[in-house]
Amino acid sequence: MSTVQRTWKVNGKPVRVRAPAGRRLLDVLREDLGLIGSKESCGEGECGACTVIVDDEPVVSCILPVGQLADGTDILTIEGIEKKRIGRLIQAAFIECGAVQCGFCIPGMVVSSYALLAKNPKPSAKAIREGLSGNLCRCTGYTKILAAVKLAASRIPAAKRK
C-alpha cells in the first residue's frame, strides 16, 4: 500500500505524519503520536470511543484511513480539549455531575460534547441526546452525562454563544 506523507495540525500544533494510506487515524494518533486518550472499543465505527474532531466535525477515527486526510487537516483529540474553554467547562461538569464511571467511553463523550457545544452552545435536551447518540456508554445510563453537557452549556458565557 502506498505511503502518504502529511502535515496536519493536531491539537493546535503542526505534526508531520508518514504512514500507509490505509492506516487508521486512530492508530496514528495512539501509536505514532502517543495520544492514548482516544480509545478503541469496537473498531468498526459503532461505539464512538475513538471520536476525534477533524476540521470541526466529530468523526470515528477507527474507520478513517489517513490517506483521506489532506495536508492542513485540523485534528482535535481529547488531549487538546482542555486547551479550549468550552472543553474545560465540559470536563469540569462531567466531574461535578458524576458523569464518569469506568471512564473508557469518556474521552469520546467529552469530544462529542465539545463538537456539539462548539457549534450549538444552547442545545435542547433532544439535541444533546442526538449529539451523543453515537457514543456508547455501558456504565452510566447516560443520565448524568446528559446533565453534565447541559450544565456545561449553561456556563458558556453569553458572548461565546455566537
Place this chain on the structure above:
Amino acid sequence: MTKRTSQSVRWVGQGMPRVDADGKVRGTTRYVNDVDYKGVLHGVVVRSPVARGILKGLVPDPAFDWSPIVLATAKDVPGENVVVMHDRTMPLIAEIGAEIRYRGEPVAVVAARTPELAAEAARRVRVEVEELPPLLTLQEAIAIFKATPEKLDSMKSQDIVKGDVATGFAAADEIVEAEYWAGHQEQLYLENQGLVVFPQKDGSILAEGSIQCPYFPVHELNDCLKLPPEKIRVRQTAIGGAFGGKEEYPTMLIGYAALPALKSGKPVKIAYERNEDILFTTKRHPVWVRYKTGVKKDGTLTAIECDFILDGGAYLTISDVVMFRGILHCAVAYRCENVTIRGKVARTNSFPCGAFRGFGAPQAIWGIESHVDAIAARLGRAPHEYRRQIHARPGDVTPTGQVLSKENGSTACLELALKRADFAKKLKQVSRGRLRKGQRKLYGVGLAFFAHGSAFTGDGEAKFKAKGRVELARLEGGKPVVDIRVSSTEMGQGVHTIFTQIAADALSLPPAHVRFPMADTGLVPNSGPTVASRTTMVVGNVVHRAAQDLKRQIEAFASLRFFQGAPAELRASQLVAPGAKPVPFAKVAKALLAEIGPASGFFQFELPADIRWDQATFKGDSYPGYSWSANVAEVEIDPLTCELEVKRVTAIVDVGRVINPTLAAGQVEGGLTQALGYAIMEKIGTGKNGLYDAARLQTYIIPTALDVPEYDVKFVEYPYSFAPPGGKGLGELPMDGLAPAIANAVEAATGRRLRQIPITPESIFAALHAPQGGTP
C-alpha cells in the same frame, strides 16, 4: 468539591466527586492497551472449529515459517491440565484425544512479535476434530427435561424446601402456572478483555490487566501452572468496565497467556478485539423458569413451586453459585408458608456462561415478578394492591427460614415508588390492547418489587474472613499519606472514592490524605473478590475498622510523644488532648514515620455470631443483609409497528447507608440501563454452528443516549447496623427488576403477557396477533 465547613463535616453521605475522575475526563488514565509494554509477545488463542467432538490433531502448516512463533499446546501445561473453579472438570486447553465441548474451546496458544503475525500463525494451525452431535441450547435441554426430567444433563442441582407445597396446593382456590424464558446477555464492558503475563526469573508469574478479581487466578491456576499462590502475582490496571465479565474469565486468559510466556520466557499479552470478545467470553446464563402457585380467593399465597434451570454452557465454572443465588431470589420477596424451589444447571455445548451483574437474581426476579402480576390478574386485583398484601416485611420468614430483620426498607420502597410514579392513577389509563380516547400509542405501566441479598451466600463471609489494612506508610510531596490496602478493584463503580470517604471519616482526616492504590495481590491482603454486592457492606466495614485501628495507634503515639501520656484524639486533622495545644496530624505522622516507621491498622471481617447457614439443606440465613427496591416502568407501543418505548422509570432503592449519593444514583441509572437492554434490546443466542449469533456492535444492540427513559431514582435508608458505616449491596440491585416491570407494563398496554425477554417489536407483534394470552 464539598467544603469542610466545620469539624463535624462527614464525608460519608456526601456526593464527593470521584477520586479518579480527572484522568478519565482528560484521557490520561491508562488502561492496559494504553501501556507500552516493551518486548511483549502477542498471544492469540487457537480454537475448536466445532461445538463438540474428539480432538484428533493439531497440524501446523509446514509452508509457514514457525521460527518466530511460540506455539503452546496442552503438552506445555506445566501441571495438571485443569482450571480449578467450582469443580475440576475444565481443562485449561483441550488435549489431543479428549472431548471438545464447545465451539471456540482453546486447543493451542500462539505468540509472536506482532498481533498480526500471531493471528496469521493461529490460522495456520489445522485443528482436526472428529465431530459429535452437540446439544446447543437451553431450549433443547428443556425439551429433554420436560419429556424425561432425569435425562437432563445437570451439572448441579439444589432444592429449597419450606413447609409442604402439596398441603399448600390443597388449600388453594386457584392454581396459576406459567413458564418464563430469558436469553443470554453480553456484559459489553467498553474496554475489551486484555492482560499481560510476565514470567519472572524465579519461575513465578506476574499478571496485570483488566482483572476484576485479582485473587481468583492466584488460587485457581496453582495446579495447572504448578505454582503456589505466592508465585502467582496479579494486579489490576484501570478497568474499563467489567460487570462480572472480568470476574472469572481473566483466570482462563492468564492461563492461556502463561503457556507461551513460560515456554518462551517472554512476557505475553492477550488483548481481544470486540469481535473475539463477544464470541469467546462468558455471558449471562439463559434461564427457563416455571412457577406453579396456589392462591386463595383472599390473595394468600398458599404454595410456590418453582423449577429454575440455567444454561451453564459446557463447563460448570461458577454456575452452581449463580444458580444458588437465583433460587434464593425466586420467592424471597413474598409471604408464603409452602415453598419448593428446584434449581439446576443444564450442560450444553455452548460457551460456558459466567458472572454478570445480578448473578442469577435477574433471571429469578424476571420470573417471579412477571408471575405475581399474572396471579394478581387471575384474582382480579391491581398489581400494586396485591403486592402491598403479600410482600415480605421485617419479621417474615424467607423460604430458607431466615427471619427478615428490621433493617429492611421493603414497604418503604414499594410505597414510595407507587407514590412518586402515581401508579394507581396511571394504571387507570392503560390501554389493554385498545387505544383510549386521546391515545395514539398503547400505554402501559408496570411494577416490580424485589430484594437482593448482599455479600456471599449464607455464612460465606464468616468463613472467608475478608482482610484489609489501612497504612500510614509514606510521604508524598512531604505530606503523610494513608493507604487503603484491600483487594477490591475499581471498575468504574466507584470503590476508590467511597472507601476514601469511609477511611477519611474513620480517621477524621480530609480525603486528600487518603490514597487507594490499585489492587495488587503482592501488596494487599485478600479482602475477597469485587463481586456479589459485598464490597461496600463487607470490605467497606473492613476499611472503616482498619482505619479506626490505625487512628488508635496514631493517638497512642501522639499521647506519649506530644502530650506526656495524656489521652490524645485525632479530630479534624489535629491531635488534641485536654488542656494542651493541638498538634497537626502531619507533624505527628511525620514523627511517627521517622521514629517508629510505618504504622498499619488491620481488620478481619466477622459476621454476627447468630448467623446460621446449612449449605447442604439450604436452610438458615441466606444473606447477612438484603437491599430492596421497587421499579415502575411506563411504556408506549406503536400499534402498527409494535415499536416499544420505555418513557419513564421510577426506582426506589434501599441500600442501607448511602455512602455517596451521586455515585449511588449513577450505579442505579447504569444498572437500570443494562436492565433496559436485557428487557427489550439485547438479543444473542447460540447459533446452529455453535457460535453466538451476534458478534459485533452492529448486531448486538445496547441502549444509546436516545433509548434511555427519564429516571426517577430515590433512596430510602435502612442501614446494616452490624457493619458500619452501614451500606448494603448496591451494584446488582438495579439490574434485577426492570425487565419484569417492563413486561408487566407491556401486558397493561397490550393485554398480552410476554414470557420471554428480550421483548422486541416482533415478539409484541406476534403476541398481538396470537389467538390469545400472549407468547407461549
